[in-house]
Amino acid sequence: MASFGDSVKNFFSGSDNVESLRELFLEELRDIYYAENKLVNTLPAMAEAATTNDLKTAITRHLEETRGHVRRLEQVFSSINETPSEVTCEAMKGLLEEGNELIDETIEGTLTRDAGIIIASQKVEHYEIAAYGSLRTLARLLGYETAASLLAQTLQEEKNADTLLTDIAESFVNQRALAE
Ligand SMILES: [Fe+2]
Numbered sequence: 001m002a003s004f005g006d007s008v009k010n011f012f013s014g015s016d017n018v019e020s021l022r023e024l025f026l027e028e029l030r031d032i033y034y035a036e037n038k039l040v041n042t043l044p045a046m047a048e049a050a051t052t053n054d055l056k057t058a059i060t061r062h063l064e065e066t067r068g069h070v071r072r073l074e075q076v077f078s079s080i081n082e083t084p085s086e087v088t089c090e091a092m093k094g095l096l097e098e099g100n101e102l103i104d105e106t107i108e109g110t111l112t113r114d115a116g117i118i119i120a121s122q123k124v125e126h127y128e129i130a131a132y133g134s135l136r137t138l139a140r141l142l143g144y145e146t147a148a149s150l151l152a153q154t155l156q157e158e159k160n161a162d163t164l165l166t167d168i169a170e171s172f173v174n175q176r177a178l179a180e
């Protein structure tokens with residue numbers, strides 16, 4: 001049975017395939033660059049809308065990391081001699097619109113509001129985890145080692161952010177159980 005590695009070797013026997021893979025990598029890079037910039041603009045309002053200090057702090061810290069993600073992506077672009085540019089990421093646009101709807105539909109100062117923000121935020125983190133995981137693999141396939149290691153660093157921060165959100169949600173459950 002042919003392994004994934006074998007099929008990759010076959011792909012690379014034609015040089016036009018390397019070009020199309022690089023194009024796909026760039027397209028995905030521009031997509032997540034748009035998404036991260038959009039997050040930098042959106043996260044302050046999410047932190048503001050949150051009820052508990054735990055969630056406000058988590059979002060504010062991840063906002064700082066997200067600014068770092070933007071800078072890291074700029075380093076990725078420059079590591080392969082490309083100028084940073086964006087393409088609209090419809091998925092992130094949609095996720096953030098849904099997040100705004102959840103904020104509109106919940107009452108300020110309630111735990112329901114925080115639950116809504118955590119759901120919306122984890123959907124965003126999972127999107128980013130998928131995007132960075134794929135980008136890192138593409139970078140490795142293309143032999144872009146610097147890019148791959150930069151992307152891996154952001155991937156880890158996205159995973160940590162996701163875990164922290166789960167921890168906050170679970171702490172609500174525990175506090176609730178204690179109160180009963
Ligand atoms: Fe990010």
Ligand SMILES: [Fe+2]
Nearest residue numbers: 125128158161
């Ligand atoms: Fe993130």
